[in-house]
Amino acid sequence: MNFKIIAKDENSRARVGIINTAHGKVETPAFMPVGSQGTVKALTHRQILDLGVQILLSNTYHLFLRPGVEIIKKFGGLHSFISWKKPILTDSGGFQIYSLSPLTKVSEKGVSFNSHLDGTKFFLTPEKVIEIQVDFRSDIIMPLDYFLPYPSSFDSLKEAAKITSLWAKKSKNHFNSLSVESQQLWGIIQGGTYWELREKSIHDLLELNMDGYAIGGLCLGEPKSLMFEIVENSVSNLPEDKPRYLMGMGYIEDILQAVELGIDIFDCVIPTRNARTGTLFTSKGRIVIKNAKYKDDSKPIDENCDCYTCQNFSRAYLRHLYEREEITSAILNTIHNLHFYLDIFKKIRQSIRLNSFKKFKNDLLNNLKGE
């Protein structure tokens, strides 16, 4: 069993589960920090382990371009190349191809694109994307998918979902033919904001019996009510005994809602990227550290926080480091923001076990409204 549910909230669909991988367990609901290049930006592996990171999200597109598959393969996979011993999920790179690469062209066979780094032309098939991630020895492999920006027309979204389903089938067949015991292949649901398309996409994936199911193509600017409707309906149609991953959802307010609807795994650049640009999360709302009012503020970012940054440094010092563009600013801010996220996820899991998730969620939302 790759996934086991160990607690269910009585008042919602929230659940606590364990994903088993060749590199250890991940207790869900879990937050995956983004380490596209094989590192969480501004932190060492030791620092993210100290923060309680259970699983790293890395990126097939970026690592395929540089350093390239051959080097990672020579090292025996991504864990060994980047010296990370815990689980890794690799994104297929689809998102980066469609959002970063020029001259992208999709056919049933695959996608051609030019590298955003140097313009080199590539053609990737869904089979090739599986092979790359098998070579990476990613614990959780995401298949190549095709998604469109919001808003897109029904017809184009229908075509994209159809290709995504076709590619998922090709991916699964190829993955099966490679007989990779220690890795998992999850599926990605597409279909934009049209439930009719989402339903078909889910139906196609369920036939393939994937190891987990990701909801892709959301969090792209569509209205939140529509997004949550899609999430809710999708979860209703997904099996209980498989993990569910909502791709790219980043704000705690939204994450709490999605957990309530039964989502197990999240990833987003928000805590780490915002840290670098000086927006810090606190139990009473966000603060922008460059604000002049913090210039002589001796308080920590968050008086309720027990991270290294809050236990040692004042807002005034953090503002000074930010203003001087010190690398240490990015480090200390990232430690805080990532701790903030991971600590909330720990409390989410605790509250589900105690059947108090809704209270926890409501209390937290009230606090976050802010200072």
Add this chain to the structure above:
Amino acid sequence: MNFKIIAKDENSRARVGIINTAHGKVETPAFMPVGSQGTVKALTHRQILDLGVQILLSNTYHLFLRPGVEIIKKFGGLHSFISWKKPILTDSGGFQIYSLSPLTKVSEKGVSFNSHLDGTKFFLTPEKVIEIQVDFRSDIIMPLDYFLPYPSSFDSLKEAAKITSLWAKKSKNHFNSLSVESQQLWGIIQGGTYWELREKSIHDLLELNMDGYAIGGLCLGEPKSLMFEIVENSVSNLPEDKPRYLMGMGYIEDILQAVELGIDIFDCVIPTRNARTGTLFTSKGRIVIKNAKYKDDSKPIDENCDCYTCQNFSRAYLRHLYEREEITSAILNTIHNLHFYLDIFKKIRQSIRLNSFKKFKNDLLNNLKGE
């Protein structure tokens, strides 16, 4: 006693000493990493403590401009503002005024200059520079000095050394008038490459009985033989029972030579700056990590190194992080380079205690010639 010699090498002037400060002891010979803005670039305080840093060099000019004396004073000093509990030496800012600021003008009263940040005009007297550092509660205060680039004429160097001596006297008098028990004031020897001027500068400072003596105005591109001649002669004229600081000397090869001549304290940006630009020190010479030959090199930077970086990461991964301009590259490289320096200083102290400094020095120099 602010300084106590605890071991002397029988075959050279090298010695091991203890500098006592209000924030603890510094065992010499010691290397001070540079933390101009109140942080060593790319590392947290916890990381530099783990590396064994004993004392931090911070900078009056930078901190005077931003965040300004009032804020640091409000925090009760620099230690409290930056949350660093060990000793701090603050440079007077002279070096930055002469090398960074436009429109610098020196008179016997002080120096006027424009901020390199926003052009604001300032006038600093030697007395004011003492007051700032007293407010910072720096453990070791450096007085305002006046130095010129290499090469400069005898007459201009003579004038600069004369002003430096005058300012040292004003600094000492002002420092005494403030009755600061817990802080030390050291003197800075100037005089360029002319021994006649250096001798006079030393003579003037000795009359003031400073707590330590720094050799300034060297390591500016003058021939090494001339530089070491000045260092050797200077040390011969300095008292045994006061610490000696050679400002800005950075390469291990030179440091070993200077330790042999009786220097106790060093500072330089080289290990940290080179780390950020990808030049890494090893027991067999330097390596430039971006070099293509490291792209699939599974060895650590230095197989003889027990730092976190070398114990965990390959040259190939470090090259990848450098090439991708990841902040983690700066962090891991800085950990290594700073460890390399501090480890050598630890071994320098051990070898002096064991009367084997010359052998240690020669073995190390032979190895450093390199790979």
